[in-house]
Amino acid sequence: MHDADMGHPSSTEHSTIQALPFFGGVEMLRARYVTQRFSRHFHEGYAVGYIEQGAMRFRYMGESMVASKGQINLVIPGESHDGHTAEENGWTYRMFYLPPEAILEAARAVSPKASLPHFRMGVIEDRQLADCICQTHTLLEQDNIASIEKETRLLWLLAHWISRHADQRPHWHNPGNEHKAVNRARDFIQSEYGHDTSLTELAQQVGLSPFHLVRVFQKQMGVTPHDYLTQVRAERVRERLMGKDRLADIAADCGFSDQAHMSRSFKRHTGVTPGRYRKILQNS
Template sequence: MQGAARETTHVMTLPFLGGVDMLRARFVTQSFSRHFHEGFAVGCIESGAMRFNYRGASVVAAQGQVNLVVPGEAHDGHGADREGWAYRMFYLKPEALMEGARALMARPDLPHFRQGVLDDPALAGCIARTHRLLERSDVSLIEKETRLLWLLAHWISRHADETGAWPEYGHEHHAVRRAREVIEDRFAEDMPLTELARLAGLSPFHLVRVFEKRIGVTPHGYLTQTRVERARQRLARGERIADIAAECGFSDQAHLTRLFKRQTGITPGKYRKIVQNS
C-alpha cells in the first residue's frame, strides 16, 4: 500500500533514570491494540493527528500538541484521518518522574496527569528539542540526562494536577492479582479461560468482567501484552525470531510479527536490528 510505505520508525534506549525508551515514528495505517504501560509516556505530535481512547473518552492529539498516558491507564491509538501522524515519544519509569519532581520540591510525591492531550506549544517544542538532542551521538550522557530532567520538571510544574500513586497492584482485587500472577508465570502456555478462572477463584465470566474493570484490558489482552513484552526482551538479546515465537506462546513467527507490530508499531525484525545497531 502507498500509505504503508510512508511509515517510518526509530527506537533507542538511554542508560539513565532507570532506562529511557525513545520512539520517533510516522504512522499511516498503524492501529495500536488496547494496552497500558508500567511507566509514563509523553510525546509531541509533529504532523497529522492521532486519535486514542483514554479514560473513557475518545481524544485527538494534533500537530503541536502533547499526548501522554500515565502508568496502568489502558489506551489504544490510530490516525485521526487517512493521513496518519508523526510524533516523538519518551517512555519513562515512575522513578524518572520522581527525579523531575525533586527539582521542584524537597519531599516530592509522584506526579499525576489527568488529561491525555495538552495544548501547550511551548512544552511540545521543548519535548521535540530534547528528543532531538538525546538522539545525537556527539552529546555527553551528562548533558542528555540534565536536559531530560529539566524537561520533566518543566512538564510537572506546568501540568501535574494531583498527587499520583506508585503503579503497584498490591491493593487490587485478589482474584485479579492471582490471575495476573498466573498469566505472567505461564504466559507461553495455551491455557483455557476456565483454568485461569479456577486458579483465580471466580467463574470465567466474572473474572473477565472484574479483570477488565480493574486493569483496563481483558485477560486475553493482558496475556498478549505479556507475551509481546517477553518477546521484546529476548529480541534485544539478539535471539532468533522463530525461536522466540515458539517459546513465548505464539503459533508461529507471522503471529508474533502481527501482534508485536499492533502493540509497538514496529516488526520484531526491525526492532531487533535497531536495538543491535544502537
C-alpha cells in the same frame, strides 16, 4: 537506535526506537503511522510526546481524544489506551517512555517532598513545552552530545512538564547553598574532563541528587555542570594547541567524539577553529 518492525509493507510508515541508560532506563520513539492501529494496552511507566504532523485518535480514561499537530499527548502508568490515525495521512510523533523513577526524580527536583505526579489530561496544548519536547528528543538522538548534557536536558524537561501540568503542581523550592558539594563537583570535572561522565555519576560523587546538583551548581558558578565541562575542555584544548600534538589526538584526549566535534565546540567558545588558533600561535 534501531528500526522497529512495523508489520506493514507500506514504505510511508516507519519507527525508530532508542534506549537511554538514564534513571532506570528511558526509551525514545520517533514514528510515522498511517494504517497502524494499536490495540488497548497500558504501560508500566509514563509516556509523553509531541505530534509533529497529522493527528492521532485514542481512547483514554473513558474518553475519545485527538492529539493534533503541535500538541502533546501522554499516558500514565497502568491506564489502558489504544491509538490510530485521525486523518487520512496518518501522524508523526516523538515519544518518551519513562520509568516512574525518572518522574519521581524530576518531581523531587522541583519539590523535595513531592510524590509521583498524576496527570488527568491525555492531551495538552502548551507550545513552549511542546517545543522543549521536540528539541530535547532531537538532542538526545545525537551520539556526539555529552551524557551530562543529555541527562540535564531531560530532567529540565520533565521538571517543567510536572510543574506546569501535574494535577497537584509542586512549587519550585529554593535550591539553597551547597558550596562544598559544588566545589567537589568542579574538582571532579577538572580531573575527569576527558571522560563522558554522566550527571548521575557526578551527583553520586558529591552526595546530591542529579537535578539538585544542577541547580546549586548553576546558582554558585553561574553555569550548569555541562557548561562548566565544555569550558574546561576548551581550555585544555587551547593548552594542547601550544604543542605539536595531532588535532585528532587532542580531541580524543579531551573527551570529544571526533575532531569535528572538537572544532565546533572550540569555535563556539573562542571564535576560531583549533587549526586557526594554532596558526595564530605559530605566527606570533
